[in-house]
Amino acid sequence: MSGVGRAHARGVRTLSLDSPDTRNALSAPLVRELTAALTECAHDDDVRAVVLTHTGTTFCAGADLRDPPAPEDLVRLLRLVVELPRPVVARVTGHVRAGGLGLLAACDIAAAGTAATFAFTEVRIGVAPAIISLPLLPRADPRALARHCLTGERFDTAEAVRLGLLTTAGDDVDAVLGPVLDGLRRAAPQALAETKKLLTARVLEAFDRDAADLTALSGRLFSSPPAREGMTAFLERRDPAWVL
Template identity: 80%
Template structure:
């Protein structure tokens, strides 16, 4: 198995972190979560980094949790909070598909953009669990009616719908063209101004972490260890319908 990696490049003060575990469709393994956390820590300490772009290689931004090597729930909560608390804007750039836990990464970012062909789905209910931990950044930032539909059905939805629901800042055929004025604006902004403005914008999200993180982490652990989740994950890995499918 290839060791998951996070690619890193820099251009004019913007550090680009690229999820680069294409053999698992950038699924959130323990190793990938750790590598991304380490890279973000470096960015937070580096005074030459004005902003961070989180992107991916391959056709999938993130396929959700790696069912063969899942991250510890506390570690994943820590990663989401790290993105929210980083004193520099984090911009998500998506040119592919996003599933389950990957949507938590998007919600934790400050600005998110995706190409029009990108697709999204909360697939947790289909394997017998719930989008528990990723709700920490999602619930304060996205439309509750849209979340109710897509949480409960696991339906796939497109980039314009993701933008309407508040999951994306913008969608377009050329995501780099969409992000060009955003990155230009961040480069012109003072580091102190960015840090303090981000603090204002993320206050409600961090209140949700403080209030609900322990409860939702426990819920996630309980659900993933349940009999229904074992059946759902086995069915997914064996590419068949789970026992409850009608």
């Protein structure tokens, strides 16, 4: 079962991706529930900030290949994270793959434990990181991003910080996030909302300009013969036909 756990302490709402049996893959139900939970946060005056975290050993494995969300729903979720009038802080203690990196990029602040690993695995199943490029391209280092998106290589937290996917990393992610959350609790809510608007303006420009085209591209790629072969190979735990 997909689900989103909820907890609240001193103005911070913690939302936990809680579908460890699918490695917190973004299924249609999970995307709907996370969208609803974030929308609640946007209208709750008791929420100063949101922490997005996970259960299990994986923050998010990307799109659920057995029950994927509609591309439009994924765009809506990512934009909601960017537009939310409360800061969204990612707390990562596990692995992040593909679409999960888009979720990470949409957050305002991201911290991870040093055991976490990351990979843009889209090219290895015959698709491209189309929709997740909306929050990703305005925020990440383009040269480093090119290598990782084109090869699908796995990389560590130090590289994720250098790339711009993470704000910070440490052995104890909660110790790293302690001063961050304390700072957010000391900030005026209106000031946080207006400051976030300034910081996310370029990201939202990308959504306004490119979301429709990238949604169409994602749909075409996921329904293509290479993608069918790549996803079948992934589910069957074998190399796809194009591997040399």
